[in-house]
Amino acid sequence: MTDTTGRIARRFAELAAAGRRAVIPYLVAGDPLRDISVPLMHRLVQAGADIIELGVPFSDPMAEGPTIQRGHERALDKGVRLRDALAMVAEFRRTDTDTPVLLMGYANPVVGMGFSRFADQASEAGLDALLTVDMPPEEVEALNAELKRVGMDNIFLVAPTTPPERVEKITEVATGFVYYVSLKGVTGAGHLDVDSVTEHVALIRRYTQLPVAVGFGIKDAESAARVAQAADGVVVGSALVQLMADRAAAGDEEQAILDAAAELLKDIRRGVDGVSAAADGDRAGTA
Amino acid sequence: MNQITTDLLATTPDAAGRFGDYGGRYVSETLIAALDELDSLYNRLSQDPDFQREFDEDLAHYVGRPSPLYEARRWSEKLGGARIFFKREDLNHTGAHKVNNTVGQALLAKHMGKQRIIAETGAGQHGVASATIAARLGMECHVFMGEEDVYRQSLNVYRMKLLGAEVVPVTSGTRTLKDAMNEAMRDWVTNVDDTFYIIGTVAGPAPYPRLVRDFQSVIGREARAQSLAMTGKLPDALVACVGGGSNAIGLFYPFLSDEGVAMYGVEAGGDGLATGRHAAPLSAGTPGVLHGNKTYLMQDDDGQILHTHSVSAGLDYPGVGPEHAWLKDMGRVEYVAADDQETLAAFHEVTRTEGIMPALETAHALAYTARLAPTMGRDQIIVVNLSGRGDKDINTVARLDGIEL
DSSP: OOOOTTHHHHHHHHHHHTTOOEEEEEEETTOSSTTOHHHHHHHHHHTTOSSEEEEOOOSOOTTOOHHHHHHHHHHHHTTOOHHHHHHHHHHHHHHOSSSOEEEEEOHHHHHHHOHHHHHHHHHHHTOOEEEETTOOGGGOHHHHHHHHHTTOEEOEEEOTTOOHHHHHHHHHHOOSOEEEEOSSSOTTOSOOOHHHHHHHHHHHHHHOOSOEEEESSOOSHHHHHHHHTTOSEEEEOHHHHHHHHHHHHTTOOHHHHHHHHHHHHHHHHHHHHHHHHHHHTSOOOOO | OOOOOHHHHHTOSOTTOEETTEEEEEOOHHHHHHHHHHHHHHHHHTTOHHHHHHHHHHIIIIIOOSOOEEEOHHHHHHHTSSEEEEEEGGGSGGGBTHHHHHHHHHHHHHHHTOOEEEEEESSSHHHHHHHHHHHHHTOEEEEEEEHHHHHHTHHHHHHHHHTTOEEEEEOSTTSSHHHHHHHHHHHHHHSTTTEEEEOOSSOSSTTHHHHHHHHHTHHHHHHHHHHHHHHSSOOSEEEEEOSSOHHHHHHHGGGTTOTTOEEEEEEEEETOGGGSOSBOHHHHOEEEEETEEEEEEOBOTTSOBOOOOOSSGGGOOSOOOHHHHHHHHHTSSEEEEEEHHHHHHHHHHHHHHHSOOBOHHHHHHHHHHHHHGGGSOTTOEEEEEEOBBSGGGHHHHHHHTTOOO
């Protein structure tokens, strides 16, 4: 069994030491092409990704905006399921043993596989963490016990609506990092409010030493740079999913889609590193 | 069968909204605060005599309750067994049981100061009931409806528009009720500050299954008293159709601790359970998590939700309320299925024999009743929840009968 313990903690520690913020791209497993995900994960790492967030396709992705919903539908049409996503992680691990991989999805496929079986197979594949959008701390006891058994992190969301006493409750069960949802809405929504993000990240930091990453509504280098002023990491999802979907729809081959994805990621990286450099006295490494 | 004692009922669901292992609150973090607010408001108001009085008055003067308990003599005679009674929810304002719940939830919205209502709908009955109550209270109303259902239930779509609601066709997924519910959740997560989500059935995250059950339980409370008054005893059997399960829980709940009362929840058998083309998660599904609660679902081995099929849009849903999942496992209610064909036959039979045209959803309960009644004695009593009227389904029935209107 691959030792996955602490890959996320290690990565954030390295970044902190270098005065940098994490760039976390999100992709839907098997989208826009059935076999693009593993080469894409490697390519994103080369382009400056610190952690990979791999979305598990689900028939009813309730927290997603239209862009990522369609990504889920495309992947499902190609037959991609939770076990396939785990197989992608395992394949990625054969040549990259450092970059943390986080699986993001919905409760039912994990419930269907069984928590114990999931923990064993995910750990075997070299997965580092799980984020189930629809499993808040109240529902997570049995799953957390299994994840803990195999040393896997469970990532929890904090939302703009989460009151302080709940932030405390969430940070008590969270490991790895805390994922702050930057807006009230679905993924890819367009009303990011950076002041509010800054306030909430500060609130989260009152209760935990864990790094805080911010996602939902970050589209480009500029919005990533603004969010990175407050957070330890930024998640970019819909912008990447949309870009690749457009390229695939236009008939681009895998290589051209990978190139386009890498360009977007590098751009985000530059935006985030610009902030790191400004905020931390020019100690930023190169992208 | 495990006995459902009054003590057990008093503690179900528990504080976390669980009915045994089912229910709970499987939602995105953004909604938790709103659910907490609703939960504490409802805990307070459900104990408040003024709120109860307000609700009862609306039920009496706006909905038109109590609804009659009607003995279907000719049909009972034809079937040659038990005496069959219909609990006439079809006579409610807007033509179905749905309005009991929307009246209750709209009062909650009013107490929370929310001016914007959203709802999901399948057959359109809950959408119409929500649009109706929104019109009455001067609230803005948006109804999410699968594109497939917008087509199947065009009459109800027009009714909602007349009432001033915006009907939002949902084009994602299977374009039916489950996708309408996904889209309503997405709207709610975006507009959570000023929006009240009126869920139409006893499913969804806690506290919805409990409060919808409480609002619908007026059906069973009335039926219990009416049965005693008209026949001098409790019914021997209760029958109701089950999609999400709100009319069924409404009828069953006040009888759950009455051991002598058998209960049958009738799911949509579609083309038949063996074909896989149905909407019967309790009869042929497995437990899982969808739309905020743990319950029985129609799903594949990978935990993906399956397409459902039913002649009735209102039952075309892959999940079911968590309390039904619990009652199934407890053995208290027997869940069965009626297929499209026998449902259509029951629709025609009851229309011709009793002069009552049932909704296609309701006709599933009647189809099972037609099987059950002949196995029972003439001194025995069945109460069927006549949950809605069939006007909305005339186009569908005509099409299935090969008639062009």
